[in-house]
Amino acid sequence: MQTDQFIPNNQVSRKTIFAIIGTGVMSFCGILLETAMNVTFPTLMHVFGVSISAVQWITSGYLLVASLVMTLASYMHKRFKLKQIFAWAVLLFFVGLFLCVSATNFSMLLIGRLISGVATGMTTPLLFGIISHDIPVQKLGRYMAIGAIIVSMASVGPTYGGIILYSLGWRAIFWIVLPLALIAAVIGLLNIQQTRPLQKPRLDIMGFFWLAGVFVLISLAFNEASIHGWNSSNFWAFLILGLLAGGLYVWHAHHFAFPLIDINIFKYHRFVLSFVAYALCQLINIGMSFLLPNFGQLVLGANSLLAGLLLLPGSLLRLILMPFGGVVLDKHGAALPILTGISASLISGILFFSFQASLTIPLMTIFYALFSAGFSLTFSNLLTDGMKQLPSKLKGDGNAAFNAIQQYSGSIGASLMATFISISQMNAHGLSSVTATARGSRNDFILLIGMELIMLFLQLIDFRKQRKTAEMR
Template sequence: MNHPINKKILMPVMLLGSFLSILNQTILNVALPDLMNEFEIGPTTVQWLITGFMLVNGILVPVTAFLMKRFTTRQLFLSSMAFLFVGTFFCAIAPGFKILLIGRLFQAAGAGIIMPLLMTVVFVVFPKEGRGTAMGFIGLAMIFAPAIGPTLAGFVIEYSSWRWIFIGMLPLVAVVILLSLKFLTNVSETSKSKLDLTSVFFSTIGFGALLFGLSNAGDKGWGSAEVLIFIAMGIIFLILFCQRQLTSDDPLLDLSVFKVPMFTTTTIISVLVMFVMYADMILLPIYLQTSRGFSVLDTALLLLPGALVNALMSPVSGRLLDKFGPKPIVITGLLFLLPSIWGVTNLTETTTYNYLMIRTVFLRIGLSFLTMPLNTAGLNTLPTHLSSHGSAVTNTVRQLAGSIGTALIITIFTARTSSHATELADANQSFSPSQLALKSSILGTNDAYLFMLILGIIAFFVTVFMRKERSGEGIEATEEKN
């Protein structure tokens, strides 16, 4: 390395960039009902602003393990910020839905690079006993940004246009680019690695087809030939992708990280938690605005206390992880999360605003004990030479869980809402169309939350049976097999 690493400069600059990248992921959540009206589109179309963002993330993140070997930290960070700037510009000027979606995909390309890069940097510059605290601060970006995004968007949309969400972000991204040009240094050496284009093709087709199939199931039904063909195609190509990674001398994504039991266990729990987290970020704004008539600003203010608590708790949970280990921390998080999800499985037309606000605070406390502690606990068991691959796997799984979870929850919500509308119409012919839409939408929301509760319970049982990994056990086991 050519320059000494100054953590006091390096980390704040990268954290600010990652905060802006992740902020974009959920900043439009509360605006989805408005965008549906403005562009005259339905829920399954507008949700591509969220799932498309996460799909590009999921496709790009596996490639970052290669990119981190081929290019410097400085080059990758500046590239991610450039993608974010271009995408934000497209979103700000978008005359229609297609250009807005293209802008979102450019933003996603930047976000897909930066998170695994940031996590790898932490594992290079911090000793093992300090990583929990460092990753806790990354949690400020990883959890607080998606939580605070809808609040910021709510204020902007209430007093101006949704376009100002992106117009206001442009100068902030420009500042990060200028700071990184001046202060950012490299933390790892580069090598002349070759990109496995076949693996990239398999992963792109696999993840893309699977998500496309799941996203269309709500409109076309699970029995639709198109839905089944795309889901089957996705599964086949993902199997081909995994087989190639396991047999390649230089895999795009080294799946040998799953030979470490703690890494595998924390990954399974993370997938289930991400399903729940993104489901809530989509369902709650739709319920509040579509079913209850609350404004975007009302929705944003309801989410704000939870976001602030999340910000305070993330560094604390990181320090607690360093002190007590993963199992008690994760169980604590799930004991907050499960009642929070159960509390919204029976929503009505009179569920109070304050009840939903308090419940969201409890949910956010639970998530602060789950997301980064799970990632850190899994990565801590990997040897140094697998840290970049472990980071790439972790972020790939996180993004894909978010995108598939979002598509799945919208599909369940749409399908159950349609089913309830038919049942209510048959049972009571006196309902007006608006009453029918309102009641069926609330019942569909309850069904979707019930599905999330089941996933949360599964996560709890997996955590209870998580074995305590001895210090260095995972590292030694993996190194012996390599």
């Protein structure tokens, strides 16, 4: 676990830096392929003869599996050597990759993506676990930002996917990543150190069962809605059962000595506010990366190259602004970058909604760049600020919870965007496919604006609590 000591010399070892690079680039490769696949959906729908509600499982299924594995992160980091965890993740990544490039049907492709999701579910918490344990608190904000940059660089995935799909075909998307993944694997295996003692905690099998129930049942609920609409009895049945499973996990965690994720983290109110806002931030982010390339292709008629390129300027802007946001947090506190970032993202959503009828690829590129600027100032800083609210003994559980909700909220984001479009297409009543998709996308933009407003409200409450606490000291 990370200590809260203020380390005087501020030094970070070379081994630690290379361990962060190795695990970060491996995580980047996994998330890059996940976001790159978003732009391939129209092609995959045609090649394999599946609907948008089915093909979105390439993204949402991957993120669902990754989030489930991440709930085990705290246990794995206590029980196994970090290098062993990384080695298994590398093996699973390559197994998943080779299944995808050789897929002859949609089921085989989906299985490959699910196996890859397991790998990412292991590497991403490992990256942030190394940072939170081995980086001095004085530099935590900027290193968290660096970790988030490595992962967020995968936001160039739709651009990468669009270019490769247009020029070489969708299978090449996987082949080209292979050399980078091999280099990351070697760097990680040579530099990951065991700087924390191993323990032998009991694996909370029942807790994992209930958490898996929550994640799977709620995902199935949205899948049912995308096929049969919001009035579907199956949608409500799965949703209620998922919420019930969540309640049973809370009860179980109160009565089990070593729960999978210690729910005492949720006794810290400011942690909860950051946690919920972080989940919404990632939901919106993945929702945008799903919605915009598909809107560009299915509504505007752009090819995969243009649909992918529209996200490139915003993705590159993240590389510049995300470390800046971490430095601002370290120097001036979390309120300034987070509230500024949420406001920028909210304005972007309002612009997308207001100009939806006249959107063009250049206009979408500008609006997405504004969204990315806001996301850069918000995303890693919500994580950093939330983790600072926890005592050392709960930081491992907080890290596991943040990483799991990052992936799962992304899964729900993709499902929600696909659901509104699918329902609009089902209820077209004579409208063309293009018009029905545009109408569904308009509902998606409304939803995204609503979530941005909730984020802003939660963080205003958070920093109000912070000011009151400071005044009482």
